[in-house]
Amino acid sequence: MAKISLIVNGNPVNANIDPRTLLVQFLRENLRLTGTHVGCDTSQCGACVVHVDGKAVKACTMLAVMADGHEVRTIEGLAADGAPLHPMQEAFREHHGLQCGFCTPGMIMTAVDLVHRKGNDLSDHTIREELEGNLCRCTGYQNIVLSIAAGARAMAKSDLA
């Protein structure tokens, strides 16, 4: 077993885990943060994307022990419970950027990371390139791209990062 302490969505977490535990497993099964999904478990689909120290990573391809001492943010950490949605979440709602919603947490975490790296004014081309690691079986991507462009603009005017 291995002892880990990390920050998840702003809260300190301590646990004693089997070193084999993947970060996504730890989030879903130990912390019950089930917003982060497992689509493929083979590093392809991006449904499991979370932020570690502010950077988008695939939580199915990282050991929880390797998050020890780091800061993790999941889809649940974007906006407080009951508070208005994060602008990127709101943009997906507004622009119909989801159908079944399975890929959505990963899409949104990827999109927020993209805005942090490339700013609030994103071309369709940039968005499509950056979505390389996120698969959606439903939407055909068109509305996801629309949502991200709108969410990126809205983030410029919001207090939520």
Added chain:
Amino acid sequence: MYEFKYHRPATVRQAANLLLKNEDAKVIAGGHTLLPVMKQRLASPPHLVDLSHIEGLDGIEMKGRSLVIGATATHNTVATSAIVGEAIPALAELAGLIGDPAVRHKGTIGGSLANNDPTADYPAACLALGATIVTNKRRLKPEEFFQGLFTTSLESDEIITRVMFPVPKKAAYIKFRNQASRYALVGVFVAKRPSDVRVAVTGAGSEGVFRVTSFEEALKKRFSHKALDGMTVPADGLNGDLHGSAEYRAHLIAVLARRAVEAATAKA
């Protein structure tokens, strides 16, 4: 995934000792190759030695005329580094073409080289630029380091610490992606160095990355894509699979080499 014991050394020396003491121990850097194969149970190291807490192993700096990149520098760090962009922009572009943004946030140059995937990007850059791969024990030229599919000359307790790239006069990398995996179906790195020209190909060789000496000689006489007009490479010894036949890959090598030379000359 089978059970393993997890170690977190603070220095390269400690890491090497752990590898020496524990049979079949493996280092883990970004984990973006190792964890997927452990999940599939194609690898089952009883000990994992995590390099991510070793300080200073991910630095990027110029040393004389060489660009030095630490083994645990991520693809994203290399892609966005001002130092790399200034010294060898083709290398920054290559790093930015690896996988997707999340993969680039974790995968490392050391892990990519140690893995020597026949479709990986960095091996082509190392071979074309004539990099030196520095380990805790020695310095290796790419010709000594790459030993065929997924094989390198690294010993079981040997750790890559950094990679030194001599700055070329001109260079470019053109990658034709496999549409599903995003790895290179074929990738060609062309480098005009002070003394010669090198053309290295990834994705196509059945023995991994290789050089096209006939192209190199033509380009040494005249560094223009026109020097390659009419030149081809034989399909013998190239990979053929469901993604593309050996003949198709041979065709791509000639096309991409031309484009790489064009890109390299346009940049300067």
